[in-house]
Amino acid sequence: MKKYLQSKEDEMLLLLERLVNIDSGSANKAGIDEVGGILKSEYERLGFTVEVIEEPNNGNNLLIQYEDTNSPEIIVVAHMDTVFKVGTASERPFSIKEGRAYGPGVIDMKASQVSLLYAVKALIANKRTGFENLRIVLNSDEEIGSPTSKDLIEQQATGKKFALIMEPARKDGSLVTARRGGGEYSLYVTGKAAHSGIEPQNGISAIDELAHKIIKLHTLTNHEEGITVNVGLIEGGESVNTVAPTAVGHIDIRINKAEQAAVLAKQIEDICGVSDLPGTSLRLEGGIDRPPLVKTDKTIQLLQIIKHVGNAIGIDVTDTATGGASDASFTSVAGVPTIDGLGPIGGDAHTEKEYLEIPSLIERTELLASVIEKLSTKE
Numbered sequence: 587m588k589k590y591l592q593s594k595e596d597e598m599l600l601l602l603e604r605l606v607n608i609d610s611g612s613a614n615k616a617g618i619d620e621v622g623g624i625l626k627s628e629y630e631r632l633g634f635t636v637e638v639i640e641e642p643n644n645g646n647n648l649l650i651q652y653e654d655t656n657s658p659e660i661i662v663v664a665h666m667d668t669v670f671k672v673g674t675a676s677e678r679p680f681s682i683k684e685g686r687a688y689g690p691g692v693i694d695m696k697a698s699q700v701s702l703l704y705a706v707k708a709l710i711a712n713k714r715t716g717f718e719n720l721r722i723v724l725n726s727d728e729e730i731g732s733p734t735s736k737d738l739i740e741q742q743a744t745g746k747k748f749a750l751i752m753e754p755a756r757k758d759g760s761l762v763t764a765r766r767g768g769g770e771y772s773l774y775v776t777g778k779a780a781h782s783g784i785e786p787q788n789g790i791s792a793i794d795e796l797a798h799k800i801i802k803l804h805t806l807t808n809h810e811e812g813i814t815v816n817v818g819l820i821e822g823g824e825s826v827n828t829v830a831p832t833a834v835g836h837i838d839i840r841i842n843k844a845e846q847a848a849v850l851a852k853q854i855e856d857i858c859g860v861s862d863l864p865g866t867s868l869r870l871e872g873g874i875d876r877p878p879l880v881k882t883d884k885t886i887q888l889l890q891i892i893k894h895v896g897n898a899i900g901i902d903v904t905d906t907a908t909g910g911a912s913d914a915s916f917t918s919v920a921g922v923p924t925i926d927g928l929g930p931i932g933g934d935a936h937t938e939k940e941y942l943e944i945p946s947l948i949e950r951t952e953l954l955a956s957v958i959e960k961l962s963t964k965e
């Protein structure tokens with residue numbers, strides 16, 4: 587399959603250029619649907635059926651599988667959205683310099699889209715099997731926590747034997763076998779305004795109340811247990827000489843184990859349920875909605891298979907854990923052994939320095955195709 591892929595490198599880079607040069611930030615429905623449209627016709631040309639799940643306010647999600655398939659065993663998830671705003675692609679379009687490709691979303695994860703498509707093409711062109719064993723979900727909103735695709739992914743994952751998630755490999759090429767879970771809260775505090783020079787005794791400071799809450803919330807952090815509660819953003823007050831009538835704290839939550847979610851959520855609700863300063867009122871929004879990706883025994887078995895496949899084609903497969911979130915959480919919570927980071931190698935995602943290591947485009951596509959074939963081979 588390597589020869590085939592090598593002969594297609596220019597074509598792959600052209601498709602990548604085309605996809606990168608379409609802005610598809612999570613809020614940009616038109617852009618995401620344009621990317622989806624290109625991929626839809628590519629898959630259809632290969633004999634795949636593409637079901638478009640229309641989303642009125644977000645990009646559409648796509649469900650793809652080979653037309654003659656009835657019960658595929660492998661779910662593959664790849665998102666089409668990026669974190670970049672409209673105009674980014676024209677500001678700094680796709681470019682290539684010294685073996686690396688640049689541009690918005692190039693590694694996270696437009697190169698993964700190209701890789702997945704060409705893994706399928708390589709299997710078909712080389713008369714291999716496995717492509718008919720795929721249920722592919724191309725989703726539109728991973729970068730904002732998958733609000734429209736989370737349930738879809740869980741539902742599609744249920745009953746599958748394996749889940750392959752197409753986030754990029756780490757800078758050193760490692761796959762991802764563990765991710766922290768988490769969520770976000772916002773705490774809105776209302777107090778009472780008063781001139782701090784003339785009648786301060788009539789005011790109730792929302793900032794003062796929020797300060798109490800921040801200190802209490804931060805005591806919930808437990809590094810050994812992998813629990814992080816971070817009030818990372820605050821806003822509040824009206825002027826320096828006004829007792830603050832309002833304040834907001836935005837809280838990022840990370841956990842290592844699924845069972846930590848309920849306990850921690852209760853602790854946060856308890857803290858934010860009672861005012862420290864009489865006369866202030868509190869409103870808490872949000873929740874812990876992202877389960878962690880857990881490296882289970884079944885994940886380790888899946889990793890071993892991938893390592894063997896890698897060995898056979900000269901790739902030393904390593905794995906690692908990361909704190910960042912992805913859709914791997916949702917296949918993992920559905921009980922499916924999940925490996926993430928199956929996209930090409932690159933780094934600096936979500937920044938303007940984001941890059942793809944071009945040689946990895948072929949290397950990782952060959953790995954992916956070989957893994958899909960191996961996982962579909964009945965022993």
Ligand SMILES: [Zn+2]
Binds near residue numbers: 695753
């Ligand atoms: Zn991503």
